[in-house]
Amino acid sequence: MKIVVLKFGGTSVGTVDRIKKVANIIIGYVKKRYNVIVVSSAMSGATSDLVKKSKKISNNFISSEYDVLVSSGEQVSCALISGRLNHLGYKSQSYLGWQVPILTEGNHGSSRISQIYKKKINKFLLSGGIPVITGFQGVNQNNRITTLGRGGSDASAIMCAKFFKAQKCIIYTDVDGVYTTDPNTLKKAKKIKVISYEEMLEMASLGAKVMQPTSLQDARLNRIDVDVKSSFIKKKGTLITKRKNISSNKTIAGLTSTKNDAKVTLIGVKDKPGVAASVFKPLSQNYINIDMVVQTSSGNKKETDITFTIKSEDLSKTLKFIKQNKKIKYRDLIVNKNVSKVSIIGVGMITTPGVTYRMFQTLANKAINILVISTSEIKISVLIGKKFVKKAISALHKEFKLD
Ligand code: ADP
Ligand code: ASP
Ligand code: MG
Numbered sequence: 292m293k294i295v296v297l298k299f300g301g302t303s304v305g306t307v308d309r310i311k312k313v314a315n316i317i318i319g320y321v322k323k324r325y326n327v328i329v330v331s332s333a334m335s336g337a338t339s340d341l342v343k344k345s346k347k348i349s350n351n352f353i354s355s356e357y358d359v360l361v362s363s364g365e366q367v368s369c370a371l372i373s374g375r376l377n378h379l380g381y382k383s384q385s386y387l388g389w390q391v392p393i394l395t396e397g398n399h400g401s402s403r404i405s406q407i408y409k410k411k412i413n414k415f416l417l418s419g420g421i422p423v424i425t426g427f428q429g430v431n432q433n434n435r436i437t438t439l440g441r442g443g444s445d446a447s448a449i450m451c452a453k454f455f456k457a458q459k460c461i462i463y464t465d466v467d468g469v470y471t472t473d474p475n476t477l478k479k480a481k482k483i484k485v486i487s488y489e490e491m492l493e494m495a496s497l498g499a500k501v502m503q504p505t506s507l508q509d510a511r512l513n514r515i516d517v518d519v520k521s522s523f524i525k526k527k528g529t530l531i532t533k534r535k536n537i538s539s540n541k542t543i544a545g546l547t548s549t550k551n552d553a554k555v556t557l558i559g560v561k562d563k564p565g566v567a568a569s570v571f572k573p574l575s576q577n578y579i580n581i582d583m584v585v586q587t588s589s590g591n592k593k594e595t596d597i598t599f600t601i602k603s604e605d606l607s608k609t610l611k612f613i614k615q616n617k618k619i620k621y622r623d624l625i626v627n628k629n630v631s632k633v634s635i636i637g638v639g640m641i642t643t644p645g646v647t648y649r650m651f652q653t654l655a656n657k658a659i660n661i662l663v664i665s666t667s668e669i670k671i672s673v674l675i676g677k678k679f680v681k682k683a684i685s686a687l688h689k690e691f692k693l694d
Contacts, residue, residue, distance in 0.1 A: 305334050
């Protein structure tokens with residue numbers, strides 16, 4: 292079988308008219324003699340509406356029921372796609388995660404696919420059918436419905452490509468590929484023809500919503516080439532593949548920014564071993580992810596300041612745990628919610644000296660103050676005031692010759 296996995300995102304199936312267009316795209320592949328496996332997200336806005344409802348019911352909504360609730364949007368979109376294909380004379384059937392079944396591991400709300408049983412789907416494909424599988428959901432060992440984290444249909448598609456040994460995995464979305472930065476934020480952003488798993492993973496983790504970060508880990512681990520394309524216009528998209536397949540002389544592949552970071556500073560904590568661990572222990576025990584951290588060295592060797600960033604949604608919990616923490620003493624606690632992390636990403640920076648300096652100088656030229664810095668081999672991130680983000684992205688895009 293010559294299998295292709297086609298994944299459609301929320302906007303691509305956002306209205307009945309768009310679903311009709313999606314059915315035509317699918318038929319295009321059938322006519323090219325592909326066996327098509329469709330994976331679909333919920334209609335745009337559907338999942339967020341369900342999340343909002345759960346919050347109105349309880350601010351501590353039980354996670355197993357949360358998954359039953361928020362995965363339900365995919366049932367609607369998949370039935371509509373399948374219904375349209377049937378209407379046009381093609382044999383098609385929708386499959387919920389548990390019907391395949393798609394087995395997952397890990398916590399509710401952030402599960403990972405561990406196994407996809409192929410028997411039923413293969414039989415249906417061989418009979419000439421087009422299976423339309425719900426993205427974002429699976430089932431765990433206790434036979435309970437699970438979800439893969441927001442944007443998780445990307446992971447469903449990539450894991451289908453792995454288990455069914457697909458020749459292609461195409462992510463259809465509302466932009467015609469991966470751009471040097473969010474094209475809806477910077478008009479000068481340019482489409483990237485091909486990008487490595489590593490760079491795309493960093494971009495996604497640092498704010499490029501176009502792909503879900505964990506799905507890229509799955510793609511990289513299993514060496515699945517992924518095509519990102521528009522479901523609205525017929526154009527060549529972006530190929531996400533291994534570094535070996537890419538010859539590029541660009542230092543920086545792309546830029547990202549985040550929208551929902553918060554900065555917390557503890558002023559005047561004791562400068563002695565174990566203090567930082569005491570600050571972060573209760574946070575880690577409660578699954579609060581710490582992102583950037585700086586500790587300023589103290590002039591008098593007695594006191595120091597610790598600054599860190601977290602997701603804004605974790606802020607109130609974080610403050611509660613810090614205030615309850617009897618193991619630490621501090622003089623003041625400062626919170627800033629109007630911050631954003633801007634990052635430059637590129638494997639080219641490994642071999643190009645001076646990238647850090649260029650980034651800092653570009654921001655200095657625009658009078659943008661850097662609050663926190665963090666780096667890895669292929670990215671540099673800075674925390675800046677939210678109101679400077681557009682200016683920073685635009686200046687850095689120009690500095691690294693991406694315009
Ligand atoms: P889907 O519903 O198809 O999964 P998403 O909304 O999850 O689509 O992702 C597509 C969006 O990602 C685009 O509308 C775009 O605004 C955003 N985006 C952010 N960064 C980038 C980037 N570097 N390249 C392309 N799109 C990006
Ligand atoms: N519908 C889910 C969400 O909105 C999954 C996805 O879009 O991939 O997060
Ligand atoms: Mg998405």
